Amino acid sequence: MVEEIFTDLAPLAEKNNIALESTGDAVMTGSDTLIYRLLYNLTENAIRYNRFDGTVNITVTHKDNQLVITVADTGYGIPEQYRESIFQPFFRVDKS
Template sequence: MIGSDTLVYRMLFNLMENAIRYNRPDGAVTISICKDEKFIQIRVADTGFGIPEQYRESIFQPFFRVDKSRSREHGGVGLGLSLVWEIAALHGGAVTVEESSGAGTVVLVTLRG
C-alpha cells in the first residue's frame, strides 16, 4: 500500500479508541486485516451495545454523537470517525459499519492495496 503512515496510524488509533470507549466493561476488541490483489480490508470489531441502524452513516459526520448525553462521560468532540472517513478516502478507500447489533459492531475499512 502506498500512503501516509501517520494518517493510517491515526485512522487505526481512532477506530480502536472508539471500539474500546464504547464497549462493555468486560468487552473485547478484535482487529483483522485481509489483503487481496487490489484491496486491503481492515475490520475492527467490538462487543459493545451496537449502533442503531438510523445512525450508521451519520457517525462518520463531524461532531455527530449517537447519544449526546454520553459526550462528557466519554470525552472527545466527535471528530474521530469523520477523520477515519477522510483518511480512508485519501487512500482510495471507504469505511462502513459492516454489522451492528446488541452484541457489538464491526467497522470495515477498505483501502487500495
C-alpha cells in the same frame, strides 16, 4: 503498527477489562501518520464504547488484490436510526 496502537491504548483497555486481539500480517504503503491516526481512532472508539469485559479485534487481510482492515468489537453497536448520521461532522449518539 497495530501492536503499537494496542500498546498506546492498553491503559484505556485495561481500565474496562477489554481484550485487544489482532490477526493477519498484510502490509500497506502510505502515510504512517495518517494510517496510525485512522486505526488509533477506530480502536479507541471500539474500546471506549465497548462493554466491560469486551473484546476489540483488528484483522488485516488481502482480498482480491486489496488490503482489508476490519476493526470489530463486542460493544452494543449504533442504533439503526443513527447509522446514517454518524458520517456527519461532530455527530455523536446519545450515550444513554
